[in-house]
Amino acid sequence: MKGKTILWIAGSLGIIFLALIPFAYDIFPFLPPGLVNNYTMHVLIISFYYAVLASSWSLLMGYAGQFSFAHMAFAGLAGYTTGMMGKFWGTGPLTGIIAGTMVAGIFGLIVGLLVLRLRSTYLALFTIAFAEIMRFVTNAEIYYTGGGNGLQMDPLLPNGLDLGFYSFDSVDKIPPYFIMFGLMLILIAFMSWLANTRFGLFLRAIREDEEAAAAMGVNVIRYKVLVFAITSMVVGLVSGVRAHYITIISPNDMIILWMSLVITMAVLGGLESLVASAIGAIVIFVTLEYLKTNFATTSVMTIALTLIFGLILYQLGIYAAKRSGTVLKNIHKTMLSVGSAIVGLGISIVTVAPITTGISNAYYDISGSLLPDQIDMSDWRLVIFGLALMLTLRFYQNGLLYPIIQRVSRAGHLAETVAKRDAAGTITEAEAGS
């Protein structure tokens, strides 16, 4: 119980924090200028979009075990639907977005029906083929889709928004921010609710063993198709909004790279938790955006070395703590693990940083002519994320965030089980004795 309360408080604080960010925006004269600028707002809006994508992919993959690469294709479908409706029929964003959501849902349904027989690898391959066909077709059908140049469309609020006391014009970031933010909250809440109903329960049973689930009375086909349709609709909805927000959609939005980012986000956050993968998505997307610039070579080297040494020290620390476990028995185990993760990493980084700075400066001085002053991180950041994906999979299969959430929410549960088991054990022994 206590653990759950902590999580609720942390979650609410996070939401309030995100909801307050726009109020630090330039337009409000009473705040220091430049605290939050257009770019920050943009990055956050898009990160909310990715949060929904990663979260729905978790529902599909983490809950239902359906490995699909078609997420971006559904997103593209919805975006192009609203764009083309606007272009040919002159419909407004709202109509278009709703229609796009429907189209994505229908295609989700069809794909779901088609792939019923396919499992893991074959499913992944089929969905890749589907996604690639969609992308090539949009690229080629220039008359309808604008081809590689993309399809222009209306802004989300073509006439801006008039609140009476303040009016926003159509390019202001604040209305889209709250629209996307609200959508994200609603959709994730909706999916979490779904995941906690019979629907989520059955999906997990299907993921574990389709045949056994069927023998237990679960209508496997219906739920597998439904989960495809629902996640496609969720994706379609936010994709339509995003397309109108940036006023353009192009086939490049559907390349496998973006899909792999979504996958990485979900895996790093934790595939089996919708909220964890959403948080993972926001953190990763923001990080990725801010890594897109040039960095001084020495600082990159320092950070890399610090992390490596820091992690080694941290692991040593954990090992030592485990060895001396008997001494620490009475300290709350959860506090120990979460606390040591933060404190341990912090301490090791602080202690190592001066050394690594020294090393990298020295190395840079020696090989100064070979290394550039600045490193363009826009490719390296993706290298790092590929590496992070592999290492997370290998060593933290439940993701980085989810285990912490789970630890906190199940705090005390382990002790409880052990106590119960001991009690049960003594009873049976007593029975056996008598």
Place this chain on the structure above:
Amino acid sequence: MHASPLLQEFNSGPAAIIFLWVVFWAVVGGVITPRVYRKKDLDASSATLYGAIAGAGTGPILPAYLWYKTPELNFPWRWSSLPSILIFSVLPSIFTFALLYWAFAVYHPSNLCVAEGKGSYLFSQVSNGVLVGVLYGLIALGLTLIFSILGIVSFAHGQFYMIGGYVLFYVVDGKFGAGLNPVVGLLATGLVTFLIGIIFERALLRPMHQGKVERPGEYAILLTFGLAFFLEYSVQATLGTNPRKASAILPIGIVKWLQDVTGMPPTRVIGFMIGLAVLGILYWFLNYTWPGKALRSVSQDKQAAAVVGINPLNVNTLAFGLGAMLAGISGAALVQVFTWAPNVGAIASARSFVVIVLGGMGSLVGAMVGGLVIGVVEAVGVGCFPDSGRALAYQPVFGLIIFAIVLLLKPTGLFGREL
């Protein structure tokens, strides 16, 4: 924007009828045949596919025969099964093509593929397709080898191919690279990709085979996917995205001679020859060397291999390394054919999936046949697509559509064994 002039002589009526005829009977054959087989308690796993092909090619004739006689439809690759393969898949496929060709001729007489006296155009498209098809098969060989031993599809396959090409380029090229002999380049390519492959397998994939991983299937996909990501952007970060084009890797005299003799782009012919050579070496390796025999025995029966004293874990590592090396060498063979950039890997991966699914996952012969089919389909598709303006943009789609259909009809492919 505007339909190209060629498309304007459009006479869709008769063509549409022919087209619908083909689709209709394909659907009828595909839907009814497995039901008939199941009714008679026969193995129906291939009936959908063969029924569909039969319907597409011959209308009601061959499907009716299938329903009436219900012959055995599983054709593992053997010489003795060649006639059956011919009758049930190759011939009806040819008929299908002929019908579609006719449809083209009817509605689009000016199309280069069917125009009077342009037979040589189609021929050159097909032979080009065969040439490229062998190369596609070559790229996919490693992937199918890995699948036959480890039971996984490596999503990083194309990235090994890409790296192979780059290694050769930087070893051989005089301007950007070291300007060494192509043979050195090939060896370096093989070594580099082999090493990356075995390190990755040993460090990250092995736990999967030791039962330490909860959902091995997904783990393998995600992990190789992460590797693909990692490799592609490592290369992009260090080498940049400027496209590279290697010159032919044989002395200029031979290249000239090749061009004269074959009348085809010499770089492709060289790639083709390297492909055949690699296929031969692989055949020799698998059949006549000890590690090759170990590989084959593991692919047939894991337990038995373990009993004989082969450690299947090491065989896995070896197989993954070899698969990566095959990808690398095919990259090396093709870097002189195509323009090279870090993103060629993704395209090669996608195409290899198409090829191995078509040929049957885990079947080496199947990979070559699949490569040929895709090569020809793409070349003919591009050559004959009514709107030449869009034809090139659709090139990969022709293969992908066949791929999706095969996945749905018969996931084990043309020569695949049941999983």
Place this chain on the structure above:
Amino acid sequence: MSEIHLQVNNLTKDFGGLRAVNNVSFEIHGPELIGMIGPNGAGKTTVTNLLNGAMVPSSGTIYLNGQRIDGNKPYQIARVGLGRTFQVTRSFRRMTVLENMLVPGMALHTTANRKDVGKKAWEVLDFLTFEHQANDYARSLSGGQQKLLELGRLLMLDPQIIILDEPFAGVHPKLMEKIYEYINTVNAQGKAFILISHDMDTIFALSKRLLVLDFGSLIADGTPEEVRHDPVVIEAYLGEEDEEDVPVVDVYHMVEEGEI
């Protein structure tokens, strides 16, 4: 307790050229306790798969309480009252014991409410003296405990006919007692059982009626006493007839050998 009537007519199943189940007919009336035996590969599991809809029969019909169920989907058959366990336990490994129990409970009625189902799940767990592990992941259970979990899931499904495929394989005697108790209690509550086992002692002791399968055919159907002295069964199991005294142990050992 509603009427139980299972009627199996001329059930046949072919795999390619292999006839795994050959023209099997039998009926179950009321809460019977039936044992099904037969050497390895006799077709016992296949019969189970046919009954629960996991496989479609090549020919033959199955009626449950007058309703034809062959050709129906497994989930439909599960909901009309036929439950089974699997020879190799198939728990939902990454779900807790309680969640495992909720699945059939919630699947049974579209209107099922989690609270009621949860309450029932706790009762079942209590009955199986299993509640201390309710929140453990199924994958962390031992093999025997997973069998118990499967039995619990079945109770949640509340079927009229329960087929247990090898419930005693690899189970400690102490847990075995618990499973006997389970079978007897649930049977007394009016549910029919089909027990599949190679453990002859147990099956002869527990069941009131035996079905003997051999090469897919039903070669005997009668009380344990009848079956024990049935010449066809003796022929099939022993190869030669031993007039006077055919000890159960011998039958058992022959089967054991067949297994090797």
